[in-house]
Amino acid sequence: xxxxxxxxxxxxxxxxxxxxxxxxxxxxxxxxxxxxxxxxxxxxxxxxxxxxxxxxxxxxxxxxxxxxxxxxxxxxxxxxxxxxxxxxxxxxxxxxxxxxxxxxxxxxxxxxxxxxxxxxxxxxxxxxxxxxxxxxxxxxxxxxxxxxxxxxxxxxxxxxxxxxxxxxxxxxxxxxxxxxxxxxxxxxxxxxxxxxxxxxxxxxxxxxxxxxxxxxxxxxxxxxxxxxxxxxxxxxxxxxxxxxxxxxxxxxxxxxxxxxxxxxxxxxxxxxxxxxxxxxxxxxxxxxxxxxxxxxxxxxxxxxxxxxxxx
Amino acid sequence: xxxxxxxxxxxxxxxxxxxxxxxxxxxxxxxxxxxxxxxxxxxxxxxxxxxxxxxxxxxxxxxxxxxxxxxxxxxxxxxxxxxxxxxxxxxxxxxxxxxxxxxxxxxxxxxxxxxxxxxxxxxxxxxxxxxxxxxxxxxxxxxxxxxxxxxxxxxxxxxxxxxxxxxxxxxxxxxxxxxxxxxxxxxxxxxxxxxxxxxxxxxxxxxxxxxxxxxxxxxxxxxxxxxxxxxxxxxxxxxxxxxxxxxxxxxxxxxxxxxxxxxxxxxxxxxxxxxxxxxxxxxxxxx
Numbered sequence: 267x268x269x270x271x272x273x274x275x276x277x278x279x280x281x282x283x284x285x286x287x288x289x290x291x292x293x294x295x296x297x298x299x300x301x302x303x304x305x306x307x308x309x310x311x312x313x314x315x316x317x318x319x320x321x322x323x324x325x326x327x328x329x330x331x332x333x334x335x336x337x338x339x340x341x342x343x344x345x346x347x348x349x350x351x352x353x354x355x356x357x358x359x360x361x362x363x364x365x366x367x368x369x370x371x372x373x374x375x376x377x378x379x380x381x382x383x384x385x386x387x388x389x390x391x392x393x394x395x396x397x398x399x400x401x402x403x404x405x406x407x408x409x410x411x412x413x414x415x416x417x418x419x420x421x422x423x424x425x426x427x428x429x430x431x432x433x434x435x436x437x438x439x440x441x442x443x444x445x446x447x448x449x450x451x452x453x454x455x456x457x458x459x460x461x462x463x464x465x466x467x468x469x470x471x472x473x474x475x476x477x478x479x480x481x482x483x484x485x486x487x488x489x490x491x492x493x494x495x496x497x498x499x500x501x502x503x504x505x506x507x508x509x510x511x512x513x514x515x516x517x518x519x520x521x522x523x524x525x526x527x528x529x530x531x532x533x534x535x536x537x538x539x540x541x542x543x544x545x546x547x548x549x550x551x552x553x554x555x556x557x558x559x560x561x562x563x564x565x566x567x568x569x570x571x572x573x574x575x576x577x
Numbered sequence: 578x579x580x581x582x583x584x585x586x587x588x589x590x591x592x593x594x595x596x597x598x599x600x601x602x603x604x605x606x607x608x609x610x611x612x613x614x615x616x617x618x619x620x621x622x623x624x625x626x627x628x629x630x631x632x633x634x635x636x637x638x639x640x641x642x643x644x645x646x647x648x649x650x651x652x653x654x655x656x657x658x659x660x661x662x663x664x665x666x667x668x669x670x671x672x673x674x675x676x677x678x679x680x681x682x683x684x685x686x687x688x689x690x691x692x693x694x695x696x697x698x699x700x701x702x703x704x705x706x707x708x709x710x711x712x713x714x715x716x717x718x719x720x721x722x723x724x725x726x727x728x729x730x731x732x733x734x735x736x737x738x739x740x741x742x743x744x745x746x747x748x749x750x751x752x753x754x755x756x757x758x759x760x761x762x763x764x765x766x767x768x769x770x771x772x773x774x775x776x777x778x779x780x781x782x783x784x785x786x787x788x789x790x791x792x793x794x795x796x797x798x799x800x801x802x803x804x805x806x807x808x809x810x811x812x813x814x815x816x817x818x819x820x821x822x823x824x825x826x827x828x829x830x831x832x833x834x835x836x837x838x839x840x841x842x843x844x845x846x847x848x849x850x851x852x853x854x855x856x857x858x859x860x861x862x863x864x
Contacts, residue, residue, distance in 0.1 A: 281704045288713070292720050406845040408796055410803045410816070411837045414823035422827055511711045518804065519823065529712075530804055533719045541719055545712045 274560055278553045285549040289542045290332050294325075341543030346535045352543035359525035360547075363517065365435065366524065367509045370447035374505065377448070378455025379498055385456065386463030386494075387486065397456055404453025409512045413446045413519040430521040443520045447512050451505050455498055462497045466490050492566070499563050503556040510548055590781075593857035600853025603846035610843065614663045623653035626811055637831050645835045649825055657813055658835050664814040665843065668729060668798045669791040675733025676790060680740025681779065685771050687741070688748025699745065702738055710735040714797065718806040728807060732797050740786050747779050785854045792847035799840060815840040 307315070316322045335342065341352035385397040420442060421429035433439045466472060467490060475485045514526035521527075525544060532540035594600055623629065623643070628651040637646040637654075645654035687698040717731050751757065752775065760770050799816025801807030808814040815836050822833030 284704060289716065292716055295720065402845065402848060406792075406848050407841045408799065408844065410800060410823075411819055411840060414819070414826055414833050415837060417823075418826050418830060418833065422830075514711075515800065515803065529715075533715050534805055536719055538719070541716060545716055548712060 342539045344540045346537035359528045363524035369444045373448040374451035378452040379459040382456040382459030386460045401453035401456045410515045463494045502559045590857045597853040599849045603849040607846045646831045661813045661815045661818045669795040672733035672794040673790045676736040680737035684741040684744025688745040788851035792844045
């Protein structure tokens, strides 16, 4: 298991390296430099600035400095918010985004797998068709369409939830953003768990359990649940990426001071360092979470555990 | 032995697809939508840029001719929704084409040569899979401006991974076929074999992925436009229209509802068609 872990960790390193490399070259290719002022600087000052920021050294040396800074968690100063470093902005926004993302994930896992399992148990019933149709809707309607529509219904027409704002994380301010983030994931998880439950219910060990006369609820929870959830676990990686991408839009629409909102604002204001910092940060974050999901999967699925031991 | 009338695989797929009511309805709807998007703006007395000073932020009505009403600048929303759908569909098609060209060639080369080439090429795909691509597209938009061709290319360039994987798998099977062997014995070049014998035989499976890639691409484009990073005025797309509508919905809810419905219908239909095609190609799958 430990060996498996380290092998996966080693596999993640090239990906992280490429993310940093790509973002480094993008910022160098970007039109305009940090010292392009209206007035031209005296050559000595220009040279001093270049020396201070290592701009007079070869590209690979600069990349080395950049890599070192990033590994120490230093993404440089923000172009837009003059008094903050990018690291400070990330530290401000990230906790808010994590709270939203985790709640949405929990909601999606609970509701999605419950709906999927019930739909599979009553395959081809009205309930099943209902779940499948609604889940197709959840997949097809993008969250930047869903969010304004939810606001229109719950905040403007019926006005029992706030239309936006964070209000220091008050409960009613969280409901709409979390639901918006969770809906597409609920839909995907419902479809995945339904498909896998149908397959599990057809397998011999479930038939055996039924023929022993065990109660249905016991079979569903004790025998069928774990193998059913395996594909759901392996979907967690894409789900995390989906929720993070979704949070960019959701935080923008609901006006939540999370990392996604900083990212969009940075992108619109051409705040290069902020945008890049967030990309690198989220890139590494997603890769590490994927690693954890893989490990969880390996721990749950004995076949993978055996494979890992063999190699 | 009695001769069994055999159907070509294409016909079988078509028959199974026709049995799927949701997919057939979706195909009809998309067809209708494409006709509407192409021809409806000519039927309307307005165009998408002119301001109707008599009807600023007017409600939808039949008598005024503004079927979907107008936005807060007095532009006809029906025409703008049609133009937006046209751009969204065009981006869907062009960017999908870009991703197909990259994906098919990449996958076919990896599968055809196999061995170490295959291992390295697919390892690169694995690495790229783990990247947060939406963020990179936004980065590209930030650094290189909001050029429509860049949008086409960037979106196409991020969506080729799935296709490359599928194509590689198929190529591994196809290259064992005797006609590929025959071509090799005749002395055909690798390039010739890939282009003439392998790629044409991949097209069946690729069609499924086209229908699944188009909605993804439309979604990415609308997402960018919604954030203000995609299509710029005076051009518009469904994402940009939804974004404008979301800002005005408190007073003029129709500016949100019509583009939102169009975008959702397009995505809904393509997803149903893709699902239907996939089921039709693989009848063993759990239904």
